Amino acid sequence: MTGPGFPSRPSLFSRTLRECRQLYVQAGELIASKHSTLVTSPRSYPQLMDDLHRGLVLKLYLTICEADQSWSSQERLLAEVLCHHLWGTWIEGDQLRDTMKRASTETATLEWAALVRPFRTLAPLADKAPVLETLVTRLANLVARCDGDLCDAERKALGEIEGRIRGIFPLGGGLSAEDRAADDWAEQPADQAAEASIYRNLPPRRTGDRRQSETIERPAGPQPVEQSTDEQPTVEEALEELDRLIGLTSIKHEVRSLANFLKLQQRRSEAGLPETEISLHMVFTGNPGTGKTTVARIVGKIFGALGVLEKGHLVETDRSGLVAEYAGQTGPKTNAKIDEALGGLLFIDEAYSLVARGSEDPYGREAAQTLLKRAEDDRGQMVIILAGYPDEMQDLLLSNPGLSSRFSRKMDFADYSPLELAQIFGLMCGKNHYELTPAARLKVMLGLQHLYSTRNRHFGNGRESRNLFEHAVRRMANRLADEASISQEQLVTLRDADIEFVSLPAAVFEDLDESRLQVSMACGSCELTKAIPLSFLGKKVKCPQCGESFVAEWGELSSVDQAAT
Template identity: 40%
Template sequence: MSSPSDDAILQSIRLYREALQQTLNLFVESGEIAEGSYGWLAGQDASASVDKRDMPQQMADLHEGFVMKVFATMVPASSARNLEQRQLGRILLEHVWGETVQGSKLHEAIDWLITTAEGFSWYEVTRPFLELPSLRDRWGEVITAATRMAHLIAMVDGDDSSLERSRLQSMLDGLENAKQVAKSPTSVTAPTLPSDSATVDHQADLDNAREAISWLRSEAKRLREGTGHDAANKPTPTRAGGGSPASTEPAKAPAKETAEQDDRTPEERLAEARAKMDRLIGLDAIKNQIQTLANFLAMERHRAKEGLPTTKPSLHMAFVGNPGTGKTTVARIIAEIYGGLGVLEKGHLVETDRSGLVAEYAGQTGPKTNAKIDEALDGVLFIDEAYTLIDESGQDQYGREAIQTLLKRMEDQRDRLVVILAGYPKEMTKMIRSNPGLSSRVGTTMHFDDYDPEALCRIFELIAAKAQYVIPTQSRRRLLRGFTHLYFNRDRHFGNGRTSRNSFERSVRRLANRIAGSTEITRELLTTLEPSDIEIPDLTDAQLDAMTEPSGMIRVTCPHCDTPQVIEDTMMGTTTNCNSCSEPMEVQWGSPVIDLKAPAETQPEQDLSTS
């Protein structure tokens, strides 16, 4: 085997630095998301032994264990380490410690790094992404980060050994096992993670979130103390070029004063919430409803300042739609909007379902429901599958007690509480119509439609773009054809956005397997999802091949003149000129034009009697 050139090694080092920084960004951004969703839970942990810093900083600490675990998996022992991999180990130590280790100290430092990382499990270093509902959507990005770093470590020496491929597969299996551990209801170390099915236990989710946040705070402190350069004992890092040791604290996200404090102004909070809403794929009708409601509330606030009469409409809502249509995400944004407008003091979201409100024994449901409502005061209480609280037979006294308790609090504390009832359209409509108390208090009903094929593709691309993936034209055609088939054959359990996420995660794993045999790792190889990588749930490769083979047409709208037009689907991912205004337009996706061939015309029968 020939040694890699200096240029190739420098390229690998540069890509590895970028991958480490992207991983840090992923964890810090996820910490910001988690803090926005569950920061109110952090204040409930009064233990003096936990880390009191904010969640983005804690996630930054956790990412150190993650990147170390990837390196240790691919380079498990000194005997397996080569010169090029030691250089990447130096880059990793510099990333974790904020300092450069040189000379004889480097060997000892890498030994320490590998030994320390062996004590971490994949479940531990990825737990927030498995147990915090607001972070589960980013699991595909976690897989991407690990895969990219692993490939760079494996291929930095230009070798393609079966041993390194087996280590890569071991890493992917370890990550998949971590996901399965979190799903296992019998696990003593991990609570239940909902699968891709429609049923979600929100009380378990909340309990998981509370436990995971408490764990993160203590784990972040342990990691920071255990991975800092003082913990290594043997090596003493020095700055490149000599000199005194640098600061032991690597540059990370700036810490806030407390985990509970939100130092954003109401205007900033409102602007961020609206920006999140604008970034959502589809949901145009929902966005318009929310914008109208927000505008009305803002107007009423200005009228109050001027001493003018105001009205106080009921802000309680019903969200009706199938699973995966964005109901929980929108509820979280609405809570932030209400917080930014000053309608709610905290503007946090508490998710629950029947299990979080109804007790097992008589006399316990009222207190349990009140306790859950107390958690949501000054915020939004989101009740999924709310229709399960009402039994058509009228025999469910516990569910009826929960409803009566909820109705009273919805009315008595309408200034401090917004309740959102969510579930399937048919069941929710029947529930609200059958209960006058609910119908009079629920002022707004929002209908969440299933995502169409184009929207599913855009969700896939949104997830892929966060991980800096490129989707070529033929891969786009494969995605659009596959999602179109699933959409037109869907039932009410259709996964919607979850289908796109599942497809992305499976496609990334395929990419990892494909490039495992490559002798040279390039940016293009790491970031391009080829057609052979694309996997659609419930469809075989042969089925996708058959769907993609014939040519097809898509409907697009020119962004310059708003003229709709039909073009070939081979134009997706390219730039073309508008048929109307001739301006260039980028074609990312389009709505598939279904070719419904008209039946052949029947020739009139010849009247033989006249011949």
């Protein structure tokens, strides 16, 4: 589809629509195949997510287009692209107008929160929320700016959409694992409005004047997901996923050693030799945001692939998911949560809160005793991971000999270094198709270095990088809000003005003499570390030792004077 007045980058609109559908459908397939207990109809869940995506993109388009009560030729062309994306056919003229009117009536009943709720309430989808927010912002801007004129009404509509999405996904916010599971959107009848027939049925075809594109077959929707062990990743695939994580060197070594031990036991068993029984229950200690839940999920995949556990799924909970409010209810509640984890892993965050120190807590102690008994009785059917701050977890283990004997395997998650935090930020940018100016890279590294040097036990680690990224995307949206026309480069480029460290004083970045700073880069091939000027940030450089070329993305900042000494 090309023509006069059509946006210079129409492929970006079409590609963003495809990315939105892919995000929703893959999220639905993940829930259906790996976390089926979280929803009532796992087989149809991918289709339901596809319907939500249809409702979302239609509501986005119509909210912007109806803001100024006019429909420009450029907006009509985008509507053709949108209809082809949704129904696999090109329509125009009166048929296009009628279809959009029908869609407008349907989307008027939909709430933004209902269209994105799975990414807020289902724990396995929580890390995809920033991707969704980025796609929403990009789609809304592409529609609003396609004709080059951003009127006050469109600017207001953009702000309202971004404000609603921000309210649904607050920075650094989130529900507990238990709250997410309890707020299962699929069981809310009001949300089923997203399944309205307008989203699935093809618009009526015109008679006569058939364009060749009208013969395009409608893309097949997501197929029902079969819950099969065939989709279980192999041990090697799970370990590769572990290796792709940033940092966590000692943790990777421990997990790989455990996997090697279990593989050896399998071979001994196949050879008719006795196996060495060990407890697989674990304790994960570390500050928030150090990757404990992510590693637990990978460990589950490894155990599932090895056949140590039947499924290897991960059930997350905390004190609220185990301890009841009234006498006689804690035992059944704890047992029910453990039953949910059979065949997989039970991950208990802030496990030390089960037994309040220095106070009588009969309910918490009942939960702990039930947990101990089931940890022993069902040790061949599940693995329990207790997680929390290092000091508190140590006190918990010392307070109960039964816990320390059954949970003897301990993994300590260290805080991420400033370089690793910057790499996490860069990874989020790459996943969401954002690029950074050299000045923005410098500001990210400098700010994260200050955050790290002044951190306390409540330091957010990876969450700091995630919050910084989400905040930068929102500041970028505000910066571009008053621009009448924006290019594709502007849509994907984060500048230094978009990077803001709310908790740091402005003096950290003021009077910065960039000529006195340099950044140390390590070659990924020969591991040579060399200091380079800041002007090389984001550019391709060549290692003087092995000749390997790579992009100078992130490094460790130092002063020229410091390096000289």
